[in-house]
Amino acid sequence: MNKVSVLAVAILLASTTFAQRAPEKKIDKSLITDKMQHLGKDLMTPEKLWEIGRVSAEGLSADGKYVVYGVSQYSFGENKSEKNLFVAPVAGGAAVQFTEGQGGESVVEITNDGQVIYLYKGQLWQKPLQGGTARQLTNMEGGLENVKLSPDKKHILFSRSVLIQKNHSVDKYSDLTKSNVYIYDDLDYRHWDSFNDGRFSHPFVASYENGTIGEPLDILKDKPFYSPQAPFGGADDFAWSPDSKAVLYVCKKKVGKEYAQSTNTDIYRYDLANGTTTNLTEGMNGYDTAPTYSPDGQRLSWLSMKTDGYEADKVDIVVFDKVSSQRLNLTGHWDGTVNSFIWSKDNRRLYFTAPVKGTVQLFEVEVPVNFKNRALPKLRQISEGQFDISGIVGETNGGLVVTSTTMTRATELYLYDLKKNTRTAITTVNDKIYNSLAETKVEGRYTKASDGxxxxxxxxxxxxxxxxxxxxxxxxxQGGPQSATTLGYSFRWNFQLMASQGYIVILPNRRGMPGWGTKWNEDISKDWGGQAIRDYLSAIDDFSKESYVDKSRVGAIGASYGGYSVFMLAGVHENRFKTFISHCGLFDMTSWYGTTEELFFANHDLGGPYWDKANAKTYNEFNPIKHVDKWNTPIMIMQGGKDYRVPIGQGLEAFQAAQLKNIKSRLVYMPDENHWVLSGHNAQVWQREFFGWLKETL
Known part of the structure; x- marks a missing residue:
């Protein structure tokens, strides 16, 4: 149930070398392990996991010699993270801390003359890449978000929230300032973790000169539309035309029920001179996002899905050529789906990342010189190995600066040499911690599914x-259900941590996951409780044949669709499992359809509403609540109070059913969390309850 971008959705981390290290805390070892060391090395613990620096790529200098990155460090005492910026030479060498202010900075642009323009506390600041004094550029009331400066630096594009509909009582009735009531006449009344108070994020454009911003113009002109997209859109939803005469923005121009049932975002061009708006993706019915011009400005590219309402559809790269006025799908002939992309500096190819066989790797696709020649573009996989290439920062001499992870190493920056096909670390933010930890081996394994x-x-x-x-x-x-299980690094579902407590963890790439062809990815839709669940059973049955697996001590864990899978397995596992843990799982498909917010997802993946008899299989055979009569195994249920994707009733219904059946069960309710767990202290409780439950029941 996660967007590609979201899904993108991850927190990135910081060095104990450059940022203040969180103080070591005492933990209840009885809930984790009795051995804090293993043959002279430390074991990963929940608190040590949150000491890891979270690294984010921020930008590459114009000459490709330096990369700016962010490092976020969590403080247990303050229960929050602090982010600062650093600069590192791409070719190797010591990194230098670039900012020190409390509050978190993010790069907007690195100019050709070596100036870093960044956002800090809602205002633009500027500082030389090589160091010096920072200078505040703007002082705009209300602050700035998602800033893009025009190429000629004469205009600024940014977003701000605008009150369009008076859905909240304090806005509708000005004399009732202490009221707290929401009033709706249509859907889209809540999304992700907040109710719609009638405020919409809009793109604004204004003149800009040396930090002075003119009167901002609302491009959407008081329309009830979101741009950037809600809830996870950002500056990538905006772009300037190369001549600085127009801005591009991503928007789903639908409201109410149509908004809740559609994924049809389009890319719009707004011309500054005459105020006209043009839909550049008219007739393209799925998600169209990430508008990006080629370096020479002659071609516009973007990510595109074909099908309206299918949020996990194949993602392609589409390019529009200004000279020929031709539009070309560069990856339509390829049996895969794109995560993200950048242009090469010579305008001849695009580099992109995509899931493939349990990893995320680098690819390239050539851009034809003549768009009227309909030959299929040449496409090839560049990288291969037991790692994920999670993002591409930019191109440098002979290589690409990328972010990369493994299942036992959080995000760091690397130089990927395109000739040697090697990955060399640029940052080593967390080496000190990881070098002190006992290693946990990761291996791939194949078995036969029930269908061969x-x-x-x-x-x-x-x-x-x-x-x-x-x-x-x-x-x-795994959740999703069309999310990949690759070599990414999680700060909640951390398999290095689980293995360090003495558990073997197996992660099947079951039906529905990208990286194994579009058919494999699509096969789970309308078949949630079918082959994907059988894939899980096939994987654990095969692995349980190994002599080192204690077949009397096997558990199943998961979140979102993974939580649904746990609920389904609890009713069909035939005593394979000794314990279950479900986080934000879907328990009753009927009540879930009636309360979830993104109905396009439910309509596509379940087939539609429960009152349509054509969907009887979804709401009966593939509905966990219909199998509760066979529940007989201890289960822990975790639920966020602000989770509107899988609302609170799902977890409460499951816990109540387990309790009334006198099954050992526990509810871990987090009133302030959404579909994820974002608070550091809450995450520690989550981990302690997780491992405490396993110790009790497994």
């Missing part, structure tokens, strides 16, 4: 794994 298809799984083993011993094992059920 090859089924791949990642398996992560405890430190100093001994095949002559027996280990408790966890089956991890």
């Amino acid at each position: 298809q090859d089924l791949f799984s990642w398996v992560i083993y405890p430190p100093d794994f001994d095949p002559t011993k027996k280990y408790p094992t966890l089956l991890f059920c």
Whole structure:
């Protein structure tokens, strides 16, 4: 149930070398492990996990010699993260801290003459890349968000929230200032983790001269539309035309029920001179996002899905050529889906990332010189290895600066040499921590699914794994359901942490996951409780044949669709599992359809509403609540109070059913969390309850 961008959606981390390290806290070892060290090395613990610096790529200098990145460091005492910027030479060498202010900075642009323009506390600041004194550029009331400066630096594009509809009582009735009531006549009344108070994020454009901003103009002119997209859109939803005469913005121009049931975002061009708006993606019915011009300004590219209402459709790169007025899908002939892309400096190709066989790798596709020649563009995979290339920062001499992870290493920046096909670390923010930790081995494994298809799984083993011993094992059920299980690094579902507590963890790439062809990805729609669940059972049955798996101590865990999978497995597992943990899982498909907010997702993946008899299988055979009569295994249920994707009733219904059946069960209710767990202290509670439950029941 996550967007591609979201899904994008991740927090990135910081160095104990450059940022203040969070103080070591005492934890209840009885809930984790009795051994804080393993053969002289530390074991990963929940608190140590939150000491890891979270690295974010911010930008590359024009000459490709320096990269600016952010490092966020969590403070247990303040229960918040602090982000600062750093500069590192791409070719290797010591990094330098660039900012020190309390509040978090993010780069807007690195100019050709080496000036870093960044946002800090809602205002623009400027500082030389090589160091010096920072200068505040703007002082605009209300602050700035999602800033893009025009190429000629004479205009500024940014977003701000605008009151359009008086949905909240204090806006509708000015004399009732202490009221707190929401009034709606249509859908889209809440999204992700907040109710619609009638305020919409809009793009604004204004003149700009040396920090002075003219009177801002609302491009959407008081319309009830979101741009950037809600809830996860950002500056990538905006672009300037190369001549600075127009701005591009992404928007879904629908309201109410249409908005809740559609994914049809379009890319619009707004001309500054005459105020006219043109839909550049007219007739393209799915998500159209990330508008990006080629370096020479002759071609516009973007990410595109075909199908309205299908949020996990194949993502392609589409390019429009200004000279020929031709539009070309560069990746339509390829059996894969794109995550993100950048242009090469010579305008001849695009580099992109995409999931493939349990990883995320680099690819390139050539851009034809003549768009009227309909030959299929040449496309090839560049990188290969046991790592994810999670993003591309930019091109430098002979290579690409990328972000990369493994299942046991959080995000760092790397130089990927395109000739040697090597990945060399630029940042080593977390080396000190990881070098002190006992290693947890990660291996790939194939088995046969129940329909004869090859089924791949990642398996992560405890430190100093001994095949002559027996280990408790966890089956991890991925969410999405069309989200990839690759070598990404999570700060909640952290498999290095789980393995460090003595568990083997197996992560099947079951039906529905990208990276195995579009058919494999699509096969889960309208079949949630079918082949994907059988894939999980096939994977755990095969793995349980290994002598080192303690078949009497096997558990299943997961969130979102993974939580749904846990609820389904609880009713069909036939005593394979000894315990279950479900976080924000879908328990009753009927009540879920009636309360979730993004109805386009439910309509596509479930087939539509519960009152349509054509969807009877979804709401009966594939509905966990219909299998509760067979529940007989301890289960822990975790639920966020502000989760409107999988609302609170799902977790409460499941817990109540387990309790009334006298099944050992526990509810972990987090009133301030949404579909995720974002607070550091709440995350610690989550981890302690997670491992405490496993110790009690497995």
